[in-house]
Amino acid sequence: MDNCLFCKIVEGSIPSKKVYEDDKFLVFHDIQPAAPVHVLIIPKKHIASMNEVGSEDFALIGEMHRIAQNVARELGIAENGYRLINNCGPDSGQAVAHIHYHLLGGAKLGALVQ
Ligand code: 5GP
Numbered sequence: 001m002d003n004c005l006f007c008k009i010v011e012g013s014i015p016s017k018k019v020y021e022d023d024k025f026l027v028f029h030d031i032q033p034a035a036p037v038h039v040l041i042i043p044k045k046h047i048a049s050m051n052e053v054g055s056e057d058f059a060l061i062g063e064m065h066r067i068a069q070n071v072a073r074e075l076g077i078a079e080n081g082y083r084l085i086n087n088c089g090p091d092s093g094q095a096v097a098h099i100h101y102h103l104l105g106g107a108k109l110g111a112l113v114q
């Protein structure tokens with residue numbers, strides 16, 4: 001998608017600190033980490049948000065959980081635990097319209113809703 005920040009990261013025209021990549025997914029460090037470990041898990045396919053996930057995409061979204069589980073292990077946060085967050089739409093504060101999970105850990109995390 002033109003003008004999508006995360007599509008540009010997938011293409012490589014915007015650099016990122018990659019943690020994991022395969023043909024369908026990319027995991028990279030968040031530019032403004034909110035925890036000692038804060039990475040973003042995205043499908044390479046442009047899907048704007050959870051609202052736009054079609055029935056043909058649910059297997060792909062399911063696979064993102066396998067990626068999250070593996071990356072959490074590789075980054076050493078699996079044992080103590082972590083948070084996997086998807087923001088969808090304005091009330092959630094979704095800022096980038098390319099579906100992503102935040103994987104956060106490495107410290108005791110605060111309450112979600114202020
Ligand atoms: P959202 O609020 O949409 O759920 O999260 C978007 C996330 O993308 C934010 O945590 C923000 O820090 C991160 N982000 C925004 N621009 C960039 C960028 O250019 N590079 C990286 N690595 N992360 C970004």
Ligand code: ZN
Pocket residue numbers: 001004005006007008045046047097098
């Ligand atoms: Zn995109």
